[in-house]
Amino acid sequence: MNARVGVVGGGIAGLVAAWHLVRAAPELEVTVLEGASRVGGKLRVEQVGGLTVDVGAEAVLTFRPEAMQLFDELGVADRVAHPAPVPASIVIDGARRPMPKGTLMGVPADPEAVRGLLTDAEVDRLRSEVLTPPVHGDIAVGTFVDARLGPAVTDKLIEPLLAGVYAGDSRNLSLEMAVPQLAKAAREGTSLLELSRSLVPPASPGSEGARRPVFATIAGGLGLVPEILALRLRDLGVTVRTGAMVRGLARRDGRFVVSSGPTTDVREDLFDDVILATPAAPTARLLRGLAPEAASRLARIESASMAIVTLVLDGPPPEVLDGSGFLVPPTEQTTIKASTFSTVKWPWLAAAYPDHTVLRTSLGRHREEATLQRSDEELVEVSLADLAAVLGPSLPAPAAVHVQRWGGGLPQYAVGHRALVEGLEEPAPGIALAGAALSGVGVPACIASGRRAAEAVLTRVRADRRGLG
Incomplete structure (x- = not known):
C-alpha cells in the first residue's frame, strides 16, 4: 500500500x-x-467593480529564487510582471516626501539622503552614531536602532517599512528575524552606517533602469x-x-x-x-x-490582524496619483498605514483595465485591535478621509470598493x-x-x-x- x-x-x-x-x-x-x-x-483575487484584483499579497521578492522557480514549474513564467519604475513616498507631518534612495531597510548609506524626512537635529544625531557593545543573543529592531542612530530613524524610516511586512512594532520585533542584515552590526558592535554604505550600491546615472527589479507578480494577479x-x-x-x-x-x-x-x-x-x-x-x-x-x-x-481596502475609480489615474504609493509612520495622525496606487505601480493592471484606476489602503497594526473594530463601511470612510488628508480633495469618489480582513494574518517575530x-x-x-x-x-x-x-x-x-x- x-x-x-x-x-x-x-x-x-x-x-x-x-x-x-x-x-x-x-x-x-x-x-x-x-x-x-x-x-x-493570504493570496487571493476578487472581483471589484468587474475587475480582477489582488486583495492580499500582491508581489514576491525576486532576490530569493523560490517564487520564480515555482512560476517556472507551473508554466506561468511568461506571465511574470514587474512594477513600473515610479517613486514611492513617505508621509511626514501630513505631507508626502520622496522615499530616500540608498538605505538598508531604512538605515541610510548617506545621512544627507534623509534630510527633510528627518529634521536637522535628527540628521545630526544620525551622523553621530553611538557604537554600542556587541549584542549577545537577540534584541528588538527599534531598541537597537534607537540606541545607535536615534528614535527618529526608527519612527520615520524603519517603522513604515516593517509595518508593511509584519504590521508590527519595531520595538518588539526580533532583529535576527526581521532585519537580519542589520544583526551583523549588533553582534559585532560595528557601525550601522558603515554596514549600509558597504551593502547599498552607489547611485549612478542610469543605474535605476539597469538594476534588477526587486518585486514581481504575474499578470492577472498573484492570487491566481x-x-x-x-x-x-x-x-x-x-x-x-x-x-x-x-x-x-x-x-x-x-x-x-x-x-x-x-x-x-x-x-x-x-x-x-x-x-x-x-x-x-x-x-x-x-x-x-x-x-x-x-x-x-x-x-x-502572537499575530497581527489587518485589512486591505480596495478602491476602483472610473477613468485613468488622476494626476495626484503620481507614484507607486506611500507609507505612513505610526507617528502620523492617519489611521491607514500605507496606500498603493496599484494601476500606476503595475503596468499589467493598467493595460488590462485602461478605463479604470485601482488603489488600495492597508490598516491595522499589532495590538491595535481598535482600528479594525469598525464596520467595512467605516474602514472605507476612514481610508477615503486619510487619502484626502494626504493627497488633497481632488481624488474622485470610488465607483466600487472592497474590504478584505486578514484576522491574525501576520505572525509576530x-x-x-x-x-x-x-x-x-x-x-x-x-x-x-x-x-x-x-x-x-x-x-x-x-x-x-x-x-x-x-x-x-x-x-x-x-x-x-x-x-x-
Whole structure:
C-alpha cells in the first residue's frame, strides 16, 4: 500500500508542500485539507467593480529564487510582471516626501539622503552614531536602532517599512528575524552606517533602469497562483478538499487520524504522515496531545490582524496619483498605514483595465485591535478621509470598493523568535510543519518552508521503504 500524506492548510506553503511531494514521489497518496471555501490563504483575487484584483499579497521578492522557480514549474513564467519604475513616498507631518534612495531597510548609506524626512537635529544625531557593545543573543529592531542612530530613524524610516511586512512594532520585533542584515552590526558592535554604505550600491546615472527589479507578480494577479497550483495538483492525482476545517489530530494504531468538517458531520481520514501548514495558534491546538512542548512554544507566537481596502475609480489615474504609493509612520495622525496606487505601480493592471484606476489602503497594526473594530463601511470612510488628508480633495469618489480582513494574518517575530521555533519543523515523528510562523512571512519564505516540510516527509518515507527491504 502506498503511503498516505495529509497536508493541513491550503495556503501557498501547504500547496507547495503537496506539489513537491507528488512530483518527487508520484506514488504517494496526497490529500490537502483547507478549512476555507477556496485555497490560497493570504493570496487571493476578487472581483471589484468587474475587475480582477489582488486583495492580499500582491508581489514576491525576486532576490530569493523560490517564487520564480515555482512560476517556472507551473508554466506561468511568461506571465511574470514587474512594477513600473515610479517613486514611492513617505508621509511626514501630513505631507508626502520622496522615499530616500540608498538605505538598508531604512538605515541610510548617506545621512544627507534623509534630510527633510528627518529634521536637522535628527540628521545630526544620525551622523553621530553611538557604537554600542556587541549584542549577545537577540534584541528588538527599534531598541537597537534607537540606541545607535536615534528614535527618529526608527519612527520615520524603519517603522513604515516593517509595518508593511509584519504590521508590527519595531520595538518588539526580533532583529535576527526581521532585519537580519542589520544583526551583523549588533553582534559585532560595528557601525550601522558603515554596514549600509558597504551593502547599498552607489547611485549612478542610469543605474535605476539597469538594476534588477526587486518585486514581481504575474499578470492577472498573484492570487491566481494558488488556483493554478490547485488545478495542477488535481491533475497529478492529489485530492484538494476545501471547506474541510481540521478539528483534531490523533494517533491510532501507528497512523494519524485527522478529523475535519462541520461539527455535525465530522469526517476522519487516516494518514501515515501529516504536514501542518496552518498558523501558529491552530497548529498549537492540533499538536496539544501529540507534541505538548511544541504546542506550548507555538502558542506563544502572537499575530497581527489587518485589512486591505480596495478602491476602483472610473477613468485613468488622476494626476495626484503620481507614484507607486506611500507609507505612513505610526507617528502620523492617519489611521491607514500605507496606500498603493496599484494601476500606476503595475503596468499589467493598467493595460488590462485602461478605463479604470485601482488603489488600495492597508490598516491595522499589532495590538491595535481598535482600528479594525469598525464596520467595512467605516474602514472605507476612514481610508477615503486619510487619502484626502494626504493627497488633497481632488481624488474622485470610488465607483466600487472592497474590504478584505486578514484576522491574525501576520505572525509576530518577537525577540528570541529564532530560539523559540528551533527544532519545531518536525515536532513529532511523522509530523512536519510549514508556514509563515516559523522562519519567514514572505511568499518565497513560505514556499521554502513547504518544500522543507515535504522533504522531511520524503526522507521518512524513503527510510521506511529501505527498512522494508
